[in-house]
Amino acid sequence: MKMILAATVVLAAALAYAAETKAPAAPAPFAGREFKSVNIEVKGNKIWTPSTFIVKKGEKVRITLINTAPSGVHAFEIDGYPSTKASVDNKDGDNTKVVEFTADKAGLFRVFCPIHAGHVGGQLLVLE
Ligand SMILES: [Cu+2]
Numbered sequence: 001m002k003m004i005l006a007a008t009v010v011l012a013a014a015l016a017y018a019a020e021t022k023a024p025a026a027p028a029p030f031a032g033r034e035f036k037s038v039n040i041e042v043k044g045n046k047i048w049t050p051s052t053f054i055v056k057k058g059e060k061v062r063i064t065l066i067n068t069a070p071s072g073v074h075a076f077e078i079d080g081y082p083s084t085k086a087s088v089d090n091k092d093g094d095n096t097k098v099v100e101f102t103a104d105k106a107g108l109f110r111v112f113c114p115i116h117a118g119h120v121g122g123q124l125l126v127l128e
Pocket of ligand 1 (some may be wrong): 073075116
């Protein structure tokens with residue numbers, strides 16, 4: 001009986017150790033160009049910064065959008081790349097969105113907030 005009890009204790013300890021030492025899964029590396037753009041507000045002006053993105057045609061692009069503007073929800077979009085459209089809240093723990101696209105068209109494209117015409121915009125430059 002003591003042997004079974006001892007074996008059970010050893011097994012439980014081994015399982016607890018294995019659970020504790022299991023490293024969290026690392027996020028998959030992104031094979032493309034990554035940006036982080038923060039929405040700030042200066043004297044009433046809302047600005048995604050950086051607001052200019054330069055990439056090469058064919059690249060996969062990931063932009064992490066973080067909204068810190070006290071005025072609330074803002075949005076993001078790049079002309080010609082509709083998958084970039086995102087609405088981003090400013091609440092603690094819920095102020096981040098990630099948009100991804102493949103820069104398959106060369107040229108200069110407007111970056112803007114589709115819900116506020118006065119939101120300072122930017123540009124996406126896709127190089128050939
Ligand atoms: Cu806005």
